[in-house]
Amino acid sequence: MDLSLSPKLLELQEKTRSFIKDQITPFENDPRQSEHGPSDELRKELIELARKAGLLTPHASVEMGGLGLSHIEKAIVFEESGYSSLGPIAMNIHAPDEGNIHLLEEIATPEQKERWLRPLVAGKARSCFAMTEPSPGAGSDPSMLSTTATKDGDDYIINGTKWFITGADGADFVIIMARLDDGSATMFLSDMNAPGIELLRNMDALDSCFTGGHGVLQFTNLRIPGNQILGELGKGFKNAQVRLAPARLTHCMRWLGQARRAQDIAIAYAKRRQAFGKTLGEHEGVGFMIADNNMDLHTSRLHIWDTALLLDRGERGNFESSRAKVICSEAEWRVVDRCVQILGGQGVTGETQLMKIFKDMRGFRIYDGPSEVHRWSMARKLIGNK
Known part of the structure; x- marks a missing residue:
């Protein structure tokens, strides 16, 4: 299996990475955020930055104004967007709009698309x-x-x-x-x-x-x-399946970016913080956690890419997306939890973005189906009781 990225996709990855780092992360401490999320004023400002960068709603079809990304292309771009909690908001690929855009593209009538989908893709509606x-x-x-x-x-x-x-x-x-x-x-x-x-x-x-x-x-x-x-x-549950598998997977993609951010924060801290005569990273206890994080990040990425490629082949991917959702939500959570432990007191304060990542990510193991429900669903399929 060739997992190398095309030059075009590598260019898009780097473009997204630079956009998030240079233009979005400076807003992370913007006061226009509350316990109920970024304000609409802040959202609109971020949307305009993504529009100017040519990165707004990239998963939507070209006809609707997006870049028409495939699932594997989304895996690359969405991970980069997730490096900042504000990245998905800026690029208009946050939940639930991202999944609703996919659903409306697939099953809405032409009239419904013009009335609701087009302004949603343009970032003018939520x-x-x-x-x-x-x-x-x-x-x-x-x-x-x-x-x-x-x-x-x-x-x-x-x-x-x-x-x-x-x-x-x-x-x-x-x-x-x-x-x-x-x-x-x-x-x-x-x-x-x-x-x-x-x-x-x-x-x-x-x-x-x-x-x-x-x-x-x-x-x-x-x-x-x-x-x-x-x-x-009368086909509501059947039609919802159009949304479910891709939406589960895009959650995994975005949160992978947040987990990678947490790992970067932890590594930087472990390199500079001294304890007992050497840096934290030189102590086995901390070094092992950083190594375990790397393994969980890589495992998550491989499951995301594998399921994305399957969806790009036109397969339903319900079983595989359930598997990826459980593995990624739990592995990415382990990464963030270890990072908090590495930072110690700083990890449970707002001195870095880590505390916010920790609080934001906990729900990932619950929404779009708790891990237990996905395991139960997978087990039924595995033993033939579908």
Whole structure:
């Protein structure tokens, strides 16, 4: 297997790396950030930098204004973007917009693309994806979906509550998963300012890297015209598969960049910090952690690339993306956790970016499916109980 990168891709990698280092990392301590993520003002400023650099929304199709990157090309570029927590925001490849762009490109009607997708690709709009619900509604088990869509003439009336909705605060539109009277699921598109949508509150969370934070949404008699059905009626779960495997993998890519950043911080500290007559890095305990980090980073990268190549061949990749998601979320978390240990007291303060990376990354083992659910799904396939 040839894992070498083409000259064109190496050039794009270096361009992205330089852009993040020179233009984005200086904003990391910008006060326009809160516990619920970067402000929209800061997001728009970063978006314009990426636009001028020719790196805005690179995963979108050329027709829509992107670079039309393949999955393996995304693996290279998204890792570089993730080196800064603000990189994915700047390049418009953050969750949930990145996955929603992919979904809309695949299944939206031409009219829906012009109304919602094109401004999203241009960085002029934000979106959210409303699937998860409070108990007893849908969480890791989507079949427990309780939000309803009742047909009323040519329209549908949506009622229900969603939470952990990333980016809901300030989003321009939402993709809603709801249950029809026959029990099947359908995705619907709606502007967020439509009557019947209320942002009840933003939830406190460990992470602070997503613009708009994580919100609780209430839908009360929300009327949605039939032409705002996304994909096929009653095929919501099937259509969601278009989004799931690629979106799992892009999380792995972006967080790999953050884990690599953590390793760089730890190595720099281990080289200069003296203890017991020599630098920290010369002590086996610290040196072994740095070596283990390198192994976890490389393992994660290989799983990402392998799954990306599979998706580029047109395969579904559900099993492989689950495997990559578990391996990467746990390996990249181990890297960051070791780095905190290496920095000691500095690792649990805001003296470096490491504490933020640590807090932001913990959720990665939960969202887009907890490790346990992916392991369970993989086991069922492995023993033939699909």
